[in-house]
Amino acid sequence: MLRDRLLKLFEEYDQDVRQVIADILALEQEHISMERPRVKEQIKQIIKQVVKNEA
Amino acid sequence: MKLERITIENFRQYYGRQRLAFSRDHQRNVTVIHGVNGAGKTSLFLAINWCLYGEGVSSVGELISKEAASRAQDGETVSTSVELAFLHNDERYLVSRRLTGTKQSDSSVLVNSGEDFTMMRTSQDGQAKRVNNPIGAMNAILPSNVRTYFLFDGEKIDNFAKPEAGDEVRYAIYNVLKLEVLTRGRKHLQDVAAEYRRELKSISTGELRDLIEQEEKARADKESALAQKENLVREIESVRRKTADIDHRLSEMQNASALQQQRERIERELAQRQSEMRQLVSDIRETATSGFTIVAWTAIERALTVLDEKREKGEIPSSIRQQFLQDLIDRMECICGRSFEPDGPEHRRLLELMHNTVPGSLEDDVLATNASLRALDEQRQSLRSDLDKGMRRRVELRERMKALDEELDDVSRQLEGSPQEEISKLEMQRRDFQADIDSYLLQQGSLDSRIETLTKDISQLEKQIERAKKDKNKQRLLARKAALAQRSADAIDEMYQAFADDMRRRIEAKTGEIFKQLIWKSSHFQNIRLGPDYNLQVIDRYDRPARPELSAGERQVLSLSFVTAMSRISEGKAPLVMDTPFGRLSSYHRSSITEHLPELTEQLVLFVTDEELRDQARENLEPRIGAEYRLHFNRETSCTTILKGNDNDRD
Numbered sequence A: 001m002l003r004d005r006l007l008k009l010f011e012e013y014d015q016d017v018r019q020v021i022a023d024i025l026a027l028e029q030e031h032i033s034m035e036r037p038r039v040k041e042q043i044k045q046i047i048k049q050v051v052k053n054e055a
Numbered sequence B: 001m002k003l004e005r006i007t008i009e010n011f012r013q014y015y016g017r018q019r020l021a022f023s024r025d026h027q028r029n030v031t032v033i034h035g036v037n038g039a040g041k042t043s044l045f046l047a048i049n050w051c052l053y054g055e056g057v058s059s060v061g062e063l064i065s066k067e068a069a070s071r072a073q074d075g076e077t078v079s080t081s082v083e084l085a086f087l088h089n090d091e092r093y094l095v096s097r098r099l100t101g102t103k104q105s106d107s108s109v110l111v112n113s114g115e116d117f118t119m120m121r122t123s124q125d126g127q128a129k130r131v132n133n134p135i136g137a138m139n140a141i142l143p144s145n146v147r148t149y150f151l152f153d154g155e156k157i158d159n160f161a162k163p164e165a166g167d168e169v170r171y172a173i174y175n176v177l178k179l180e181v182l183t184r185g186r187k188h189l190q191d192v193a194a195e196y197r198r199e200l201k202s203i204s205t206g207e208l209r210d211l212i213e214q215e216e217k218a219r220a221d222k223e224s225a226l227a228q229k230e231n232l233v234r235e236i237e238s239v240r241r242k243t244a245d246i247d248h249r250l251s252e253m254q255n256a257s258a259l260q261q262q263r264e265r266i267e268r269e270l271a272q273r274q275s276e277m278r279q280l281v282s283d284i285r286e287t288a289t290s291g292f293t294i295v296a297w298t299a300i301e302r303a304l305t306v307l308d309e310k311r312e313k314g315e316i317p318s319s320i321r322q323q324f325l326q327d328l329i330d331r332m333e334c335i336c337g338r339s340f341e342p343d344g345p346e347h348r349r350l351l352e353l354m355h356n357t358v359p360g361s362l363e364d365d366v367l368a369t370n371a372s373l374r375a376l377d378e379q380r381q382s383l384r385s386d387l388d389k390g391m392r393r394r395v396e397l398r399e400r401m402k403a404l405d406e407e408l409d410d411v412s413r414q415l416e417g418s419p420q421e422e423i424s425k426l427e428m429q430r431r432d433f434q435a436d437i438d439s440y441l442l443q444q445g446s447l448d449s450r451i452e453t454l455t456k457d458i459s460q461l462e463k464q465i466e467r468a469k470k471d472k473n474k475q476r477l478l479a480r481k482a483a484l485a486q487r488s489a490d491a492i493d494e495m496y497q498a499f500a501d502d503m504r505r506r507i508e509a510k511t512g513e514i515f516k517q518l519i520w521k522s523s524h525f526q527n528i529r530l531g532p533d534y535n536l537q538v539i540d541r542y543d544r545p546a547r548p549e550l551s552a553g554e555r556q557v558l559s560l561s562f563v564t565a566m567s568r569i570s571e572g573k574a575p576l577v578m579d580t581p582f583g584r585l586s587s588y589h590r591s592s593i594t595e596h597l598p599e600l601t602e603q604l605v606l607f608v609t610d611e612e613l614r615d616q617a618r619e620n621l622e623p624r625i626g627a628e629y630r631l632h633f634n635r636e637t638s639c640t641t642i643l644k645g646n647d648n649d650r651d
Helices: A002-008 A015-030 A040-054 B041-053 B066-071 B134-141 B144-149 B154-161 B166-176 B179-203 B208-252 B254-290 B297-312 B322-331 B345-356 B360-416 B421-518 B552-570 B587-600 B615-624
Strands: B002-011 B014-021 B030-034 B077-088 B091-103 B109-111 B116-122 B128-130 B151-153 B525-530 B536-540 B576-579 B604-608 B625-634 B639-644
Touching (some): A015 A040, A015 B134, A015 B179, A040 B179, A040 B421, B002 B041, B014 B066, B030 B615, B041 B144, B041 B151, B066 B077, B091 B134, B116 B134, B144 B151, B144 B166, B154 B166, B166 B179, B166 B421, B179 B421, B208 B254, B322 B345, B360 B421, B421 B552, B421 B587, B536 B552, B552 B576, B552 B587, B615 B625
Parallel strands (some): B030 B625, B576 B604
Antiparallel strands (some): B091 B109, B091 B116, B525 B536
């Protein structure tokens, strides 16, 4: 699928960056029909979770 | 996404509940729905769009079947619904959208606000669950902003191929190939990273290291002061021992013994007085700090004066309460037993007093305040007396201690002036030792003060360091978050252009490949070019852009090639649902499209007129048709029925 192809592009990056990008792209896709989606808090939650898992 | 079936109920001219199953066969992947103009092809096409997205309908009131509405009573609820079942990523979905309204007396339907949109998902293990966010789920399956590239109106399909369609092509690529998702993700990550940095800046002062250095220095200073103090204490002890030794020797010398004993007696009394003085100073301090009434006395005195003035004016009768006056008036008799006349001087005076008294509760409060203030006065006088007594005793003690000091000096002078040289020498040594002790005690006091200050400073610094450490942890966490958000945004930025260029080139190549399969002048048109400006160009054999001179049919073929290419490149496995796709095409293009299109898509649904699909086109498609329906419009009822098969005679 295109999503897999897209994520494959980032395989040279660190695991934390790959995880953030995968989650963000899924989030943005879910809100793609909105002109100005309010996703800031959800993005912060994704970052927080990845940083927490990393620690 | 692969369509399984659609069930419609009272939707436009489709009265009642009707169902249509799409072909899902891999080889026979085409579903053909025939209908003459006005039979209901576009309504059925609209039903699919409305069910999935609830969009594209200018007036929802038109959706509810007029036949259903006409059969309803005034005030009765009428409704329409569309259910669509489809497969996606090995899971089965059932989405449903329902609209209700109320039949009005003028036969119109007043539509209720809001549509009921639900989605159920059945996983491979057979577990069915309601999807909580059906819009989000649809965006992940086939977003509404790309639906028009998969569910499209054949009459508008040539839009992409028009010379002015650069923006539309760019928009289509952005959305179908997830470039828009990447762009938004990058922007939102950058925004969040910037917000983290602002937050970090607001709490970051870089003071922790300074505070630790300050604390280390304060601790070193305190250690040094404590060591100096310890040396001093040892010196003082040493000098005191030497003084005691001299005292001992003097007490054993015949000519010094009496004076030495006198000195010891004076020193004992002096120590006693000094102890008494310390206690007295402590008591005076305590009395003074608790004597707030002395400070507040001016205000208290003023309050008492005001109350006294009021009482003298008769506004607040002292000890005469309202009830007592009322009793006298009621009895018309004085407390001595003498009666008085109504309206007589005694009666008038009592009435006057009654008039001047304040209401009972206020009178009580005033009297209570007066009593409290007078108690404070007594407390003030007692405090003042204690303070005066203490101060007098302090003066007495100071005088006595001064006298004792003078007596000690006198004893010392006598011993120093002794004709016996040893006595004189010992006393001079003693004086030097005393001077040393005084000097050492002075230094010790200074060191104590410094140690006390340093101890307070260290305690304060410890608290500040603790706070700074907490901030530091927060800073570290924020810095990590900011860095991760920024690195992720940068990663998208770095990969974006490569991905976009790769996608553009793939679409360019695929569009060219499909276009050449479908177009009959394949030798005239050499290539398709999709530049960085997303301008879709057909290049002719002279290597010149040929789009301005394309016929309407050729533009339609170009658009179809582009849409099909996007579908292939996106790997989204979405069906192609086309409403009257071949209307403007010549027989050659119809033939080539029907020959190749089923191979280029997972599932193809065609809404066609009989004119669109005949002869060679029909023959080409025949082996790929898995399901076929005819929309039968009943002239008597103005309703359409979905009939299986393609029997022309039934029209």
